[in-house]
Amino acid sequence: MSNTVLCVIVFASLLLPACAPVLPAPTPASAALPTLPPALPSLTPGELSPTVAPPITLGRPAFTKWDLWKDGTQLRGANIYQRRVYLEVDGGEFMGPGPFGPPYTQVDFDRLAQLGANYVNISGSGLFTFEPPYEVDAQAVAHLDHLLEMAAQADLFAVITFRSGPGRGEFDIFGSADWLPDGYLLNKVWDDSQARAAWAEMWGFAAERYRDNPVVVGYDLMCEPNANAGLDLWDPEEFYMKYQGTGYDWNTWYPDLVKAIREVDQETPILVGGNSFSDIEWLPYLETVEDPFIVYTFHQYSPHEYTHQEIPDPLRTYPGRFDTDYDGNPENFDRAWLEDLLAVAAGFQAEHGVHLAVNEYGLERWAPGGAKYVRDQMALFEQYGWNYALWQWHASWPPLAAGDNSFNFIFGPDPLSLTETPNDLRAAYQQAWARNTLHPSDLTRP
Numbered sequence: 001m002s003n004t005v006l007c008v009i010v011f012a013s014l015l016l017p018a019c020a021p022v023l024p025a026p027t028p029a030s031a032a033l034p035t036l037p038p039a040l041p042s043l044t045p046g047e048l049s050p051t052v053a054p055p056i057t058l059g060r061p062a063f064t065k066w067d068l069w070k071d072g073t074q075l076r077g078a079n080i081y082q083r084r085v086y087l088e089v090d091g092g093e094f095m096g097p098g099p100f101g102p103p104y105t106q107v108d109f110d111r112l113a114q115l116g117a118n119y120v121n122i123s124g125s126g127l128f129t130f131e132p133p134y135e136v137d138a139q140a141v142a143h144l145d146h147l148l149e150m151a152a153q154a155d156l157f158a159v160i161t162f163r164s165g166p167g168r169g170e171f172d173i174f175g176s177a178d179w180l181p182d183g184y185l186l187n188k189v190w191d192d193s194q195a196r197a198a199w200a201e202m203w204g205f206a207a208e209r210y211r212d213n214p215v216v217v218g219y220d221l222m223c224e225p226n227a228n229a230g231l232d233l234w235d236p237e238e239f240y241m242k243y244q245g246t247g248y249d250w251n252t253w254y255p256d257l258v259k260a261i262r263e264v265d266q267e268t269p270i271l272v273g274g275n276s277f278s279d280i281e282w283l284p285y286l287e288t289v290e291d292p293f294i295v296y297t298f299h300q301y302s303p304h305e306y307t308h309q310e311i312p313d314p315l316r317t318y319p320g321r322f323d324t325d326y327d328g329n330p331e332n333f334d335r336a337w338l339e340d341l342l343a344v345a346a347g348f349q350a351e352h353g354v355h356l357a358v359n360e361y362g363l364e365r366w367a368p369g370g371a372k373y374v375r376d377q378m379a380l381f382e383q384y385g386w387n388y389a390l391w392q393w394h395a396s397w398p399p400l401a402a403g404d405n406s407f408n409f410i411f412g413p414d415p416l417s418l419t420e421t422p423n424d425l426r427a428a429y430q431q432a433w434a435r436n437t438l439h440p441s442d443l444t445r446p
Contacts, residue, residue, distance in 0.1 A: 116433030167195025
C-alpha cells in the first residue's frame with residue numbers, strides 16, 4: 001500500500017486535522033466564552049465594490065510582493081482554518097455562532113505576531129456560492145475583509161487560500177465524510193464545466209478586490225485539489241493515464257484561474273498546489289504555466305502515520321525506525337529520510353526553474369520527537385529557500401479547544417492539556433520565526 005493510499009485511509013478515521021477539526025466534544029457549561037468581535041456588516045452583492053479601501057495605507061514600496069517569494073525564505077507563519085458554520089451539524093458553540101468559524105479575534109492575530117510569525121495563510125471559504133447560480137457570497141466577502149483587517153493590524157502578511165467554491169462545498173476537501181448527514185458533500189466541480197468557469201470568475205473578483213491591499217501577498221488557487229479522491233485513484237500514473245485532459249485533471253483548468261486573475265492583477269503572486277491533496281508525490285505531475293509570478297506548493301505531512309498519530313506511540317518517533325512507506329519493512333526515519341523526500345520537490349524546482357513554498361506542514365503536538373522533526377524539516381525548507389506555514393494556529397475559542405486541539409502546539413505534548421505551557425515544539429517554531437525580518441510596516445521608505 002502506498003504512502004498516499006494510507007494517508008487517505010487515515011483521512012477518513014481522523015477527519016484530517018489539516019483540513020478540518022473533528023466533531024465537537026461536550027463543553028462544560030461553565031466554560032467562559034470570549035467576547036465576539038463586532039458583527040460583520042450586512043452587504044448585498046451590489047454594495048461589494050472591488051475598489052474598497054485597503055485596511056492600511058502604506059507609502060512607496062521598498063520591495064515588491066514577489067521579492068517575498070523569490071529571494072530565499074522570507075515568510076514563516078501559520079495557517080488559520082475557516083469555514084461556514086452549520087448549526088444543525090456543529091451546534092451553537094464548537095465553531096461559534098457563525099456565519100463563519102471558528103471565531104478569531106484581534107488578540108489571536110496579535111498573539112501569532114508576538115510569537116514571531118510574519119504571515120498568516122487564511123485557509124477558508126471561497127467568495128462565491130457553492131450551488132448555481134454561482135454568484136458573490138456577500139457574507140463570505142465581508143468575513144474575509146474582516147480577517148484581512150485583523151492581519152493588517154497585527155502587521156502580518158496574508159495569503160488567501162480558497163478551500164471551497166462553486167461546485168466544491170466546505171467538506172469536500174475530505175473526499176468522503178461518513179460522519180456528515182446527507183446533503184453536505186458537494187464535490188461536482190471536477191465534472192461540471194460551469195462550476196469550473198465560476199471558479200475563474202470568483203478569482204477574478206477576488207483579485208480585483210484585493211490587488212491593492214498591501215498585506216495580501218499571494219492567492220492560493222485551491223486548498224488541496226483532490227479529484228482523485230472521489231475516484232479512489234491514488235497512483236498518479238494510473239490517474240493521469242485515465243483522466244488526463246478531463247475536468248478531473250487540475251492541469252487542464254487551473255490556468256484559467258491564473259488568466260482570470262491576470263486580467264485584473266498582473267503582479268500579486270499566485271500559489272498552485274497539485275492533485276491528491278497537494279501531496280509531494282504528485283508534485284512532479286503538476287504542469288507549469290508561463291507566468292513570472294507563480295509559486296508552486298506542496299503540503300508536507302509525511303509520513304502520515306507519524307504526524308497524525310491519535311495518541312503518542314513510542315514505536316513511531318523521530319528519529320526512529322518503523323515502516324514509513326507501508327511496504328511491511330521498517331526504515332530509518334531521520335533527517336536523511338526527510339532529505340530524500342524533499343528531494344522530489346527540489347528536483348521539480350530545478351527542472352522547471354520555478355519557486356516553491358510549503359503552505360502546510362506540521363504534526364500533532366504529542367508525536368514523539370516532534371520538535372526535532374520540525375526543526376530538521378524547517379532547516380531543509382530554509383536550505384532550499386522555501387517559505388512555509390505550519391498547520392495550524394488555533395482561535396482562542398474555548399469550545400474549540402475541547403473538540404479540536406491535536407495541532408494546537410501551545411498546549412504542549414500532554415494530550416490532556418488544554419492550557420498554554422512552555423514546550424519544545426513551540427520553541428522550535430519560535431526559533432524559526434525569529435529569523436523573520438520583514439513585515440507589512442516595512443513596505444515603506446523615505
